[in-house]
Amino acid sequence: MAIDATIGGDDSNSYVTLAEAEAYFGERLRADAWDDASSEDKEKALLTACRHIEAARPRVNRRPYGYPEVADTVDYDPLAPYSATQALSFPRLRDRDADGNLIIPQPVKDAQCEEALTLLARGAEAERRRALQAQGVRTFSVDGLSESYQEGAAGSPLLSPEARSLLSPYLRKGGVIATCDNPDGEFTPGSG
Secondary structure, eight states: OOOOOOOOOOOOOOOOHHHEEEEEEEEHHSSSHHHOOHHHHHHHHHHHHHHHHHTTTTTTOOOOOOOOOTTTTOOOOOBSSSSSSSSSSOOBBOBBBTOOOOOOOOOHHHHHHHHHHHHHHHHHHHHHHHHHHHHHHHHEEEEEEEEEETTTTTOOOOOOHHHHHHHHHGGGOOOOOOOOOOTTTTOOOTTO
């Protein structure tokens, strides 16, 4: 699948182009996994990294179905996507440069590159470990090698600590808001 990094595009599947990623890694130290990968693997890593960003719950207020479109000049909700039909979470109405042109925030682009690098560097063994963590495995042993994982180790869809750090201002924080019908606030089964 080819990379489509059209800003606000209906079929976009990436925030960065392969050329942008190459420029990013041209200035980054210790990018050997990127440099050693084929163009096809680089594209796959970028596409997978974009899916990981989308799964990380970006702070974007999607409009409900049937919500009327509002002209771009009215910033009624700066966290709303630029277009109700755009495929990815960014750009939001607030994501503009000094001239008012839509942009993808640079930390989002950098995070996609960092996540792609981590995907290329870690390889299949890391994917197997992550799958075990996602299944709730806390310890395992094979041929004298033993590993233990802390609870929630596979909680984030982002593998790269750098990507998590870059995206932290753009992500929703965890938690659940619970409401109930009881005036004293006690939750009982079947209450709303």
